[in-house]
Structure formats: C-alpha cells, structure tokens
Amino acid sequence: MVGSGLVVRDLSVGYGPVRALRRVSLEVPEAAVVTVLGANGSGKSTLLRAISRTLSFQGGAVTEGEVLLGDRRIDRLPPDRVVAAGVCQVPEGRRVFARMTVADNLRAGALGGARAGRAESLARVRELFPVLAQRAHQRAGLLSGGEQQMLAVARALMAAPRFLLLDEPSLGLAPLMAERIADTVREINDQGTAVLLVEQNAALALRLATHAYVLEVGEVTLQGPAAELAATDEVRRRYLGVVDEDAAADAETTGARTLTRWEG
Template sequence: MGGSGLVVHDLSVGYGPVRALRRVSLEVPEGAVVTVLGGNGAGKSTLLRAISRTLSFHGGAVTEGGVRLGDRRLDALPPDRVVAAGVSQVPEGRRVFARMTVADNLRAGALGGTRSGRAAALERVHELFPVLAERAGQRAGLLSGGEQQMLAVARALMAGPKVLLLDEPSLGLAPLMARRIADTVREINAQGTSVLLVEQNAALALRLATRAYVLEVGEVALSGPADELAASDEVRRRYLGVVDEGAVADAEQAGGARRTLTRWQGEDA
C-alpha cells in the first residue's frame, strides 16, 4: 500500500491490558470513499481515533504499526498537527459546542488557517449547508439533531481536510435526514475530499463507498470492493439483514422456528 492517500499499516491499539485493534491495515486512496463495517465493539471508532491521534483522550494508545498521509507520518503528531496535515474527524454523537453560536462553532474548526482560507471554507460549507448560514447567530444546542450533524461535518470541513473521518453520521437521525447526510457525503467527495466512513447503516455505507472493510473483534475479517461485499452472502446476512429464503423454508418444513435477524437500522436510508 502507498501513494498519496491515507494508509494504515499493521495498527494495534490497546486500552490498558485490553487489545482493541490487532494489526489492522487499510488504505483510503486519494479521492475515494472507503467504509468500515462491524458490530458494536469491533473497534471502528477506535480506528478513527488512532488515525486522528485522539486515542489518549479515551485512555487508549497505539502499541504497534503506523499511519501515513502520502509521505507524511501521522502517528507521531499531536492531534492539532494531524488536522493541519489534512485529516479531520467528525466524532460519533456530533459533539458540537452547544452554548456557542453556529458561526463560532465554524470558526473553531478553522483555527490556525489563513483569513482567505477561512473565507473560502466558510463559503463552501454554507453552499453545502445553507441552513447553517441562516442560523449563524443561533446557539448550536438549539439546532435539531440533523442540523447539529450538519454543523459537526461543516466544522470539520473548515480546516480544509484532504481526508474526512466520519464516525456514524446517520446515527439517531430520521431516514430522510440520513439520506440528506449521505447526499452531502457524495458532494464532499465529488469536490475532492477523500472520506473514511464508519456507519451503522451498512446498506447506506456500501452504496456510498468504493471499497469496504469489515472489522470483527479488532481485526479485518473481510475487505474488497464495496459492491462485491454488498453481494456477499455473509455480509448480507450479518449486516444487511438479508436471509436465504430457501433455507428458511426448508427449516420451517423440518419444524424449525423462523429466525429473525437483528438489523442495524430498521429504515434503509
């Protein structure tokens, strides 16, 4: 693996004696959308924190391996220098500054940039999210959940990242708002920003991505083109809620009870 994209190589992470990731490798080529799937506790958020160098805030540490963006190592940088190098993260749960205005939240995302760079970034996010321009003077905590997610994404974009790390952007949103967020991810990518997406709605994630990785208990269990994984019986059964109807019919005829698979999300956004 190599080139000008984001490369994670043999990354292992621990929280004290607990191993959360074991020799995980993946690549986000320049201009691509890559998704990471997996159940709760698989290590998806830990992976993003390791890339953004925010693990220490959660009591974790990288024990092996490294992360590069192009020719630059990220694993030796503090979090603010990772952002300056071109990688911004949108954490799970939005995490906006609730008592600050929308405008001040966006300014916080652009700290350290030039005046012209901040102006260009603000114009970009207002084009992507017109509602944020309309609500510039409103406290962020008074926005709806979907609007707060827009603000969290916009704040990360204010730094002008080459790679955007998105952690569960549709979590807790109504299907219509989840679709709007998905459309925005497509537009962000079309404008030249690579995206590494962790998303609990596997169907949505596989439609957005060109390549996918499946984490299980901190290790990469499957990887490949997103359309191939979407067609995989194993992925369809475990993450898309699709069952083999013929096998179910055979089981019922044999007197077995019909099994119901738990979906990650009831609505297909």
C-alpha cells in the same frame, strides 16, 4: 500500499491490557470514499481515533504499526498537527459546542486550517449547508439533531481537510435526514475530499463507498470493492438484513460460516 493516500499499516491499539485493534491495515486513496463496517465493539471508532491521534483522551494508545499520509508518518503527531496535515475527524454523537453560536462553532473549526483559506472554506460550508448560514447567530444546542450533525461536519470542513473521518454520521437521525447527510457526503467527495466512513447503516455506507472493510473483534476479516461485499451472503445477512433461508438452513446444519477472509 503506497501512494498519496491515507494508509494504516499493521495497526494495533490497546486500552490498558485490553487489545482493541490487532494489526489492522487499510488504505483510503485520494478523493475516494472507503467505509468500515462492524458490530458495536468491533473497533471502528477506535480506528478513527488512532488515525486522528485522539486515543489518549479515552485512555488508549497505539502499540504497534503506523499511519501514513502519503510518505509522511502522522501517527507520532499531536492531534492539532494531524488536522494541519489534512486529516480531520467528525466524532460520533454530534459533539457541537452547544452554548456557542453556529458561526462561532465554524470559527473554532477554522483554527486548525490555514488562515488564507478560511473565507473559501466558509463559502463552501454555506453552499453545502444553507440552513447553517440562515442560523449563524443561533446557539448550536437549539438546532435539531440533523442540523447539529450538519454543523459537526461543517466545522470539520472549515479546516479544509484532504481526508475526512466520519464516525456514525446518520446515528439517531430520521431516514430522510440520514439520506440528506448521505447526499452531503457524496457532494463533499465530489469536491475532492476523501472520506473514511464508519456507519451503522450498512446499506447506506456500501452505496456511498467504492471500497469496504469489515472489522470483527478488532481485526479486518473481509475487504474488497463495496459492491462485491454487498453481494456476499454474510454481509447481506449480518449487515443488510437480507436472509437467504436456504443458506441459513445449511449453516445451521453444518455449522459452517460463509464469511471467508478476503485477501485484497
């Protein structure tokens, strides 16, 4: 896997004696949307933290492998330099600065980017999220859940990243707001920003992505074009809630699994 994209190669991560990721490899090409699916505890958020170099805040550490941006290793950089290199994460849970205004949250996001591009980034954010422009002087903690998620994404965009890491952006949102967030992800990508998306709403994620990976207990067990994964029996049953009763009966009878490793 080479090129100008974001590449994770044979990455292993531990939290003390607990191994959270085992030799995970994936690639996010320039201007693509790639999604990572998996159950709770499969290592999805750990993967994003390893890329953004924020693992140490949760007591984790990379024990093996590397992360490259083009031909440059970024897995040895401090978090602020990863942002400066063009990779920015939006953590799970809408972690805005609640007591600060919307405008001040956006200014905080711009601290990691080039000063020359801040006006352009702010104009982009206002176009994507007009409600934030209307509420620029309101405290972020008074926004609705969906608006706080918009602000969290907007704050990351203020650093003008080439690669945006989104961790569960629709979590806890009403379906209509989740679709608005999805539309925003599409628009961000259409403007040239690549997205690595971790999302519990698998149907939404597979619609947005061109390529998908499935993590199970810290290992990639399946990968391929998102449309092809969405058509597999195992993904349909486990992540999309579609039950093929005949296949389910066969599985119960034989004890066989339909999920096989996809060598991509």
